Amino acid sequence: MKKNIFLYLFVFAALILLYSLVTGNKIQKENEAAILKLQGEVETLKDSVQKEKLMVLDMQYFSLENNDDALAYYDHLNLKKPTRYIEDKLLETNEKKGDNPLIPYEGMQSDFKINKIKVMNHRWIVADFSDGQYWGDIVIKYELKDDLSVDFTLLDHLLYTRSN
Template sequence: MRRSLYLYLFILAVLINVFTYAYFTKIGSFEKERLEKQNKRLTDSIATVSQRIDEANYFSLENNQNAQNYLEVSAINGRYIPFDKLIPHVTEKLLDLNQNPKGNPFTGQEQIGAQKFIINKVKVINHRWVIADYSDSEYWGEVLLKYFVNEDESVDFVVIDSFLYPKSTN
């Protein structure tokens, strides 16, 4: 009787070990497949996001080699301003004009209410153009500007076009 009990316990232990081995083997392969699928999906997502960023930055001085070459060739009095220094310089000069008591004069809009129009965001498109977003906390719009860097490194702006969006009724 004792022998039979030990034999049954031995067979039960072997079966438990076989099923445990099969379970953990399948779990390992399942996790490996799941991680491979997730890795592929994340790689595709990264590629998609990278492509969208490249498309969004197509019109920017950082990615426009022709505009960068133009800046090198047309350096003022032999003084070349690299584009990575020009972009913050132009942006800073435009945003400094927000301090004007009547608002930034290069929004292309007169003050409507109590608040003045100020420029919030600036994107330097190339060696000559800037697009900016402006608002007075009630209305908002966008403006396309032409800019010129003078010999004394001051910047002149000219409004090409401005658009004020209608006030939303939300």
């Protein structure tokens, strides 16, 4: 009887070992497949990140912050962030009552105000404006003077038409 119990225990232990071996092997294959899939996704994401970096660099090409030659014009002014300073000065033109004086259109829904600004270099700005329903773009020439005043001159403008 004792012999049979040890035989049954041995067979039972062998079955558990066999089950563990088969299950472990199956889990290992599934994990390897998952790892390969994740490695492929990581490579895809690395490619996407690289494309996004190139796109950001391309977008920053026409930017005062990334133009050392243009920034050299402002070295003597000791401005830490000339782009921000110029943007703030341009946004101050929005504070006047009524339409922004640089926008050559009358607001239809409310007053036209400048929203987004891109300081391209030491002379030009591209900005968009809106009255809440209608919008457009303007190209502005500016001059930052030694006394830190800024003169803005409208070069060109565009008002988008609504199409239904």
